[in-house]
Amino acid sequence: MRLTELHRHLDASLRPATLLGLAQARGLIPQSTSLPAFIDDFQLKTPLSDLGSVLGKFTLFQKVMDRPEVLERIGQEAIEDCAAEGIGQVELRFSPGFVSEHSKLKWDTVLDHFEIGVQKGLKKFPEMKAGFLLIGSRDLGLDSIQKTIEFFVKHSKRFFGVDLVGDESVFPNSNYTQVFKSLLDMKANVTIHAGEAAGADSVWQAIELLGAKRIGHGVHSENDPRLLQYLTDHQICLEMCPTSNWITSCVKDLSHHPLPRYLRAGVPVCINTDDPGIFGVTLPHEVSVCKNEMRMSDQEIVQCFAHAKRASFIR
Numbered sequence: 001m002r003l004t005e006l007h008r009h010l011d012a013s014l015r016p017a018t019l020l021g022l023a024q025a026r027g028l029i030p031q032s033t034s035l036p037a038f039i040d041d042f043q044l045k046t047p048l049s050d051l052g053s054v055l056g057k058f059t060l061f062q063k064v065m066d067r068p069e070v071l072e073r074i075g076q077e078a079i080e081d082c083a084a085e086g087i088g089q090v091e092l093r094f095s096p097g098f099v100s101e102h103s104k105l106k107w108d109t110v111l112d113h114f115e116i117g118v119q120k121g122l123k124k125f126p127e128m129k130a131g132f133l134l135i136g137s138r139d140l141g142l143d144s145i146q147k148t149i150e151f152f153v154k155h156s157k158r159f160f161g162v163d164l165v166g167d168e169s170v171f172p173n174s175n176y177t178q179v180f181k182s183l184l185d186m187k188a189n190v191t192i193h194a195g196e197a198a199g200a201d202s203v204w205q206a207i208e209l210l211g212a213k214r215i216g217h218g219v220h221s222e223n224d225p226r227l228l229q230y231l232t233d234h235q236i237c238l239e240m241c242p243t244s245n246w247i248t249s250c251v252k253d254l255s256h257h258p259l260p261r262y263l264r265a266g267v268p269v270c271i272n273t274d275d276p277g278i279f280g281v282t283l284p285h286e287v288s289v290c291k292n293e294m295r296m297s298d299q300e301i302v303q304c305f306a307h308a309k310r311a312s313f314i315r
């Protein structure tokens with residue numbers, strides 16, 4: 001079975017060896033640091049207190065994504081890694097605001113060179129489908145979100161959808177109603193990080209105010225039974241990321257992750273890696289977590305990937 005992944009951050013998917021090499025070349029990490037030592041220090045393997053604590057790890061990615069050729073390499077390696085994981089279709093999302101915050105690269109340059117790299121990868125694996133989602137980063141401010149939406153409108157044929165990321169408990173979805181209006185008017189494909197750092201109300205806002213057709217995470221949706229029924233009735237897919245949800249303390253332990261409960265209740269859910277470069281996971285690893293920790297059956301795993309295929313914005 002070829003897998004489909006909907007929630008994978010391209011700008012947090014760097015291979016450890018690539019990230020270490022780039023960081024050492026820029027004097028950010030000592031040359032004496034070995035790859036195993038770097039992985040042990042950088043990747044997150046145990047829960048932190050909250051989402052904000054995890055987001056602090058992302059700065060190193062920003063500091064090395066400073067040249068067009070680096071972006072091309074990241075794009076190509078992401079496709080190669082997906083192919084090695086048995087992925088046949090993947091949506092890669094990135095935030096040009098995040099990528100260029102340190103480097104000051106132009107957003108068009110970021111898009112152009114990520115695209116070149118991905119296309120190089122797809123030439124090696126022509127059976128794979130891949131596309132971009134454009135991310136607006138809440139923590140970069142409302143003006144950055146507005147710029148992101150304008151960038152999407154300008155390049156709408158090069159993106160399959162739009163996402164809004166960041167700590168929703170600090171920057172609630174209701175803040176973005178006005179700036180998302182143009183996306184609603186053009187019936188754009190929208191997925192929103194919601195129900196991760198905040199509760200069911202955040203998911204409702206994503207759907208009712210921002211036009212979300214899918215939800216990134218949605219872990220806390222079960223706090224409102226009416227919401228679960230709505231997600232089921234309208235087949236709004238939850239892009240769930242088990243290890244990520246555990247590391248961010250969104251769930252207390254993986255054995256109690258709500259993914260199988262949602263699936264059995266009729267809510268469309270799918271399995272994803274989120275940020276492989278931070279969590280050191282692959283999609284097959286996340287499948288094994290679902291089987292071993294959540295006691296999901298092979299049939300239920302197949303069902304999750306069927307949901308992903310059906311909910312994908314790539315057609």
